[in-house]
Amino acid sequence: MDKEQRKHATSMAKQDVLDRIHNFYEVALGYTQEQAMAEAERCLQCPNPRCVQGCPVDIDIPAFIKEIKEGNFLAASAKIKEKNSLPAVCGRVCPQENQCQKMCVIGKMGDPISIGRLERFASDYERKMGVNIPDKDVAPVTGKVAIVGSGPAGLTVAADLVKLGHEVAMFESLHLAGGVLMYGIPEFRLPKEIVQAEVEYIKKLGVDVKTNYTIGRIFTIDELFADGFDAIFVGSGAGLPRFMGIPGENLGGVYSANEFLIRVNLMKGYLFPEYDTPIRIGKNVAVIGGGNVAMDSARCSLRLGAEKVYIVYRRSREELPAREEEAENAEEEGIIFRLLNNPTKFVGDESGWVSGMECIKMELGEPDASGRRRPVPVEGSEFMMDIDTAIIAIGQTPNPLIQRTTEGLETTKWGTIVVNEETGAATKEGVYAGGDVVSGAATVISAMGAGKKAAKGIHEYIKKKKGGK
Amino acid sequence: MYKIVAKKELAPNIYLIEVAAPDVAAKANPGQFVIIRLDDKGERVPLTIAGVDLEKGTVATAFHAVGRTTKKLAKVNAGESIMDFSGPLGNPAEVGKFGKVLLVGGGVWCAPLHYVATTLRKNGNKLVVAAAGRTENDMVYADELKAVSDVFYVATDDGSKGSEGLDFLADVLKSEKFDHAVVMGPVSMLKKVVEMTRPYGLNTMVTLASLMVDGTGMCGACRVTVGGETKFACMDGPEFNGLDVDFDELISRQRVYLPEERMASMIYDKLGGGVKRG
Structure with a gap:
């Protein structure tokens, strides 16, 4: 491979835009074997790989790429799974451009290696071939651990601890495990079948997955301890939707992004009436917010048949918190970006359904605490948008149920749980936490990274507690 | 399963x-x-x-x-x-000791109301209970409710049994003083009873069956305005003091999915009525 060839990443096929805006099938189609091997060929196999430093779960990236290059796809997948129990998920939704791929040396002269696409390829290959269940490293001490929440953080802790020989029970309040991977991220970015395959893998490792258990209601944390659990990991996420507190927000047709996405993704509302849960979408949809959740909501709206879908965001394109790839996909699909606009009220028709949204224009002022320039309203610039559906995607906060029902668990003013960064230990003995319930809404991979640390922390705690017996 | x-x-x-x-x-x-x-x-x-x-x-x-x-x-x-x-x-209903409690149930809601009534009675309250149904044939849990009441009334919309409608409660409220009230039933009934208790400032607890998806605080579909603030029925309720509830907004929000619900029900009647599933 010459230097010029090495500069260019192997492209991955996407579903044609004119087709995909009418269906919920996956947009990105993945590499073929030939494409994967060609892309793997580009890797320099650096002796001191920088990409690994960019990975929150320390995957041995050059090693798995080498296996792909040599055509050993199952070995590649096994290599990834040493560190990551959800590779098919991460290969799809990780912001690789800010992590492993950002660090890649080839990225300095051309496109970085498409590590995410290769990870996806290896894990998809393994899933098609039938998944192998590794032998457990039986630890000299084993404890009983309860995991609260079955999202990316919980799944990671569960897998790591069960592999170390601990007995693990995972409690999920919804009827399917997977957390935000099931209810939040749409089918066309992350097929639910893939999430369930990853959950099945974790069950096969020996984790007892209990759905329909809302901890804080059915059992409190203290009751779980009384029931014989040695340690408890709280990975209950950031599931409580934020609203704007403006007039008209409770009109029909105004959804939280959570409600909208739960109906569409978890309950498969896009298949109503085959599935029982309905979802109503109008002709003109305004999605408020600029993160990945906003992009997902907008792209779902389009697929449900909306004619015009707007992203209404109070800052400029530059500050958009969504992944660049997602914003580009949205633009490509025809989502209309109304930047530097902020809603001030909703108005409804006589039946109580939203019929318009008043916005005010914004301009960027001085940088705020987050370092981003603060949006300031332009006085007298109010205008009306003609809409019949609004989806509020301005963020989520942690569900307060566990915090409210657990004594001695210190939380911040944002309702997040206070932990030791290194071990994931919360202020109550034996309780660990990680993921969005600690960080506030963030990424799948950062939750998994926190899960890894907490699993180590819990293992050490149990070892110490049992006195190494 | x-x-x-x-x-x-x-x-x-x-x-x-x-x-x-x-x-x-x-x-x-x-x-x-x-x-x-x-x-x-x-x-x-x-x-x-x-x-x-x-x-x-x-x-x-x-x-x-x-x-x-x-x-x-x-x-x-x-x-x-x-x-x-x-x-x-959701949170449990308030079932402490209040003194004299008025309970009003409508239709199918008389069953969960009986669960609340039994506990209130156990906790030493005097219970005045009104059970309502559309017709005599639609009454449920009337005998069970009667058994735990000190005073018991029956009402039907068509007057086929007991009083016709709930208007008689106005007289009951006029002649007796209550310390607490609990109403379970369709939202229109909750609103009606609360309008009758409001002049007495009687804390009238209503259980709100808002639209819900997850039931754990995630979706916000069940949001309702209580005392001027947005609350989630699943997390903050479902029992609220009816004196503070914006019933008109709630009734409007409950209608959101009526067309789809009717359609699903119709499809079921036409195509799946006799088919056993699961």
Whole structure:
């Protein structure tokens, strides 16, 4: 491979835009074997790989790429799974451009290696071939651990601890495990079948997955301890939707992004009436917010048949918190970006359904605490948008149920749980936490990274507690 | 899967089921609800708990077979199972010692009201209970409610049994002083009763069956304005002081999915009425 060839990443096929805006099938189609091997060929196999430093779960990236290059796809997948129990998920939704791929040396002269696409390829290959269940490293001490929440953080802790020989029970309040991977991220970015395959893998490792258990209601944390659990990991996420507190927000047709996405993704509302849960979408949809959740909501709206879908965001394109790839996909699909606009009220028709949204224009002022320039309203610039559906995607906060029902668990003013960064230990003995319930809404991979640390922390705690017996 | 161990038709299209769910039974309290889902294509439907049997490990709940899911549920027999039964959810109703308590139940809601009444009685309250139904045939749990009341009234919309409508409550409220009131029923009835108790400043607790999807605080579909603030029925309720509830907004929000619900129910009647699933 010459230097010029090495500069260019192997492209991955996407579903044609004119087709995909009418269906919920996956947009990105993945590499073929030939494409994967060609892309793997580009890797320099650096002796001191920088990409690994960019990975929150320390995957041995050059090693798995080498296996792909040599055509050993199952070995590649096994290599990834040493560190990551959800590779098919991460290969799809990780912001690789800010992590492993950002660090890649080839990225300095051309496109970085498409590590995410290769990870996806290896894990998809393994899933098609039938998944192998590794032998457990039986630890000299084993404890009983309860995991609260079955999202990316919980799944990671569960897998790591069960592999170390601990007995693990995972409690999920919804009827399917997977957390935000099931209810939040749409089918066309992350097929639910893939999430369930990853959950099945974790069950096969020996984790007892209990759905329909809302901890804080059915059992409190203290009751779980009384029931014989040695340690408890709280990975209950950031599931409580934020609203704007403006007039008209409770009109029909105004959804939280959570409600909208739960109906569409978890309950498969896009298949109503085959599935029982309905979802109503109008002709003109305004999605408020600029993160990945906003992009997902907008792209779902389009697929449900909306004619015009707007992203209404109070800052400029530059500050958009969504992944660049997602914003580009949205633009490509025809989502209309109304930047530097902020809603001030909703108005409804006589039946109580939203019929318009008043916005005010914004301009960027001085940088705020987050370092981003603060949006300031332009006085007298109010205008009306003609809409019949609004989806509020301005963020989520942690569900307060566990915090409210657990004594001695210190939380911040944002309702997040206070932990030791290194071990994931919360202020109550034996309780660990990680993921969005600690960080506030963030990424799948950062939750998994926190899960890894907490699993180590819990293992050490149990070892110490049992006195190494 | 959760087995239905007993099933009873209380009145035409109104059923009581007892579901094997020992962990739920052990933690359930009056006023809390469960969310059921019949099969893997099913929707999540909240149902208020009507009682538990700790020995059998069962939870009872009553439902009116009016929508697609409840019609399907009506076809599931004792001995068969449903896919999901999640609970207890929501906060328990207030059942402490108040003194003299007025309880009003409408239709299928008389079943969960009985669970609340039993506990209020156990806690030493005097109970004046009014059970209402559309007609004499639609009355459920009247005998059971009567058994735990100090004073008992019956009312029907058409006057086929007891008083015609609930207007008689105005006289009851005029002649007696109450310390607390609990109303369970359709939202229009909650609103009507609250309008009657409002002049007396009587704390009138209402259980709100808002639209819900997850039932754990995630979706916000159940949001309702209480005392000028947005609350989630699933997390902050479902019991609220009716004096503070914006009923008109709630009624409007409840209609959001009526067209789809009618369509689903119609499709079910036309195509799936006799077909047993699951």
